[in-house]
Amino acid sequence: MVKTAKTQAPNNPPARLTGAEIMWATLEGEGVTQVFGYPGGAILPVYDALRKFPIHHTLVRHEQGAAHMADGYARASGKVGVAIATSGPGATNLVTGIATAMLDSIPIVCITGNVSSKVLGTDAFQEVDITGITLPVTKHNFLVNRAEDVAPAIRYAFQIAQNGRPGPVLVDITKDAQQATAEFDFAAAKPRPHRPHPMLNVEEHGLEQASELIRNARRPVILAGHGVIESGAEKQIYALAERAQIPVALTLLGLGGFPASHKLNLGMMGMHGESWVNHAIQEADLLIACGMRFDDRVTGTLSTYATKAKKIHIEVDPAEVNKNVKVDVALMGDLREVLELLLPRISGRDGSAWIKTIEASKGEVAVRDIKNLPDSGHLYAAHVINDIWRITGGKAIVVTDVGQHQMWEAQYYHHEWPRSLITSGGLGTMGFALPAAIGAKFACPDKEVWVIVGDGGFQMTAAELATIVQEGIKINIAIINNGYLGMVRQWQEFFYEKNYEATPMVSPDFVKLADAHGIKGLTVRTRPEVAEAVNTARSATGTFLLNFKVEKEDSVYPMIPTGSSLHEMIRRPEKG
């Protein structure tokens, strides 16, 4: 996707500035108003220059948090998130956050300080080869050791991060480059025009084939992925689904790309997708994959995946085409642009018989659904999340961590709008939720932001509670506390004979922990308390923490075990 960066060239004529000042001035020119970071020796010149620029810096408690905040900021806003760290451990602490952004194609720019260029490669204090370390988890990275190279590198980084398939870029600036002076000319530092991937190719022939397949399909399904949101193709997907009456299945990261309430929305596909979604995919005679990459979590065993279906793949990254699933028609290009070309060729078609078949397959499942079970005195995570959805009117930005609660969120919080679910899909990074939510709140200060997090993941980055307090921001935190690393426990239950090794987890009293930070909180143990607690949190002026003590050994259903076919699901057992 080719985005024109909203760049506001500073008015002043070229001036002689230090590398550190050039860094900030370039960020300002790129439209950055918010960064997340942590100072240290090798980045001190940058911090010293910060006060001269209209950019807000949020001090994090761990650099992983800075990368996740930049990531959450980018996911919520669609803009580039920026994280800053010092050399050595500061830089390595960013790596998990960078890899998270890489796997989910999130545009962030990370800036690290490094030791002076004269001692590079000598194992100087806090020196680490961060461009080497991050090479496989960034789209690109730069080692800058001259002040005059700072502005071109940062501007180039912003271009790379946003164009094509987005992703993280790291700029490592040596301390002497921060201290030296150079002429700063924002306009002259502009990178050469973005070169689209040379294998991107949407041929007339391919469009014709695709529209022919859609015309003749009797059981088509649209598979909508993260690309819908990244490309801004929500309207086009909507138009395709409506015009040709094709049901839409979504990937985890695609949720919000097509309204949950729409009658053509089937819901999430894959390992924890509802049975009718996966059955529809297995029965389909045409799959139209839009900005998704046939990840192993959505296909199950490849040899039995959708064997009856022809496949059309619309994808911005040519390396993803035919990687996991061999497709019949590949339209390699930006999803929105390709759909704009395809839509005029699609005419109305009657999809009612196929939709009826899918509807009929829902019947027994809807009754089985846990959210319809009568209150048994036990508090279920599904109840909690469904209540939060109902009370917030589905209008909140929900940031989840990784594990059971993440899947329950995907099942029971129904997303109508893009960028309303922020979650680590590809890398599955525990500890993501709290810092990413802080980033999302900075991106959308007027939106209600909810963190849904497990007791395990919360403790990985709980230190960022102090960041919340220092910044005075308001988010709502719902800990789904079952005393286990729940998803791992579930795997142990199903596949390791209930050998619950290293999954029972002792946690601090989260309400007291919040209190120690000056954050109010409540523990909730029964279903009737949920609604009031959620409302208390929402109406509180500051950040509020809800500690939901839920059923300890509940599992996420349905589940497709790894190595099984998409239609071979473990179902929720009948309760006696």
Added chain:
Amino acid sequence: MLHTFVAYVEDLPGVLTRVASLFRRLNININSLTVGHSERAGLSRLTLVCEASAEAGHRIRASLFKLENVVDVDDIAQAPNVTRELALIKIATTPQNRSRIFDLVEVFRAHIVDLAPESLMIELTGVESKIEGLIEVLHEEDGQILEICRSGKMTMRRGHHISSVVKAMGVAADEAVEKPAEEDVTGEPE
């Protein structure tokens, strides 16, 4: 199958690591890799040979293109091409076997590039099988091979073809492209 990729890459520090890292990540061994200056200032040309499945070719090429410093990638695979390798071979000699080695060098159209009292150095250019052929007969000659240094393959498509991507960048070789393609004048076997 054996893949031969020809790529134009920016002549900058770390670029080779980025290319090599891609193959490392896919757990693909690089059989040979040659890098040198190209017809365009600031761009290096590399020829990389590796063993991978037929389907992997598309993905490797697509992934190479995703590297910022990679300007163009060509998967030569089955296309008509000229492939050459350069070898330097140092062999221990005695006054008795020296003249026979001279004869072999003549037959292979190789050159003696260094002659010392107890050894000599042979330079040979050709396709892989030709180099291996010489090495084999040298072994049979009881000559002790002291060192072998092989450049790895260099490949160029036959005929008019030049990189369209590099051409679009305004390559200086436009005139040469207009000329009729010359035959492989050396006529060496492949």
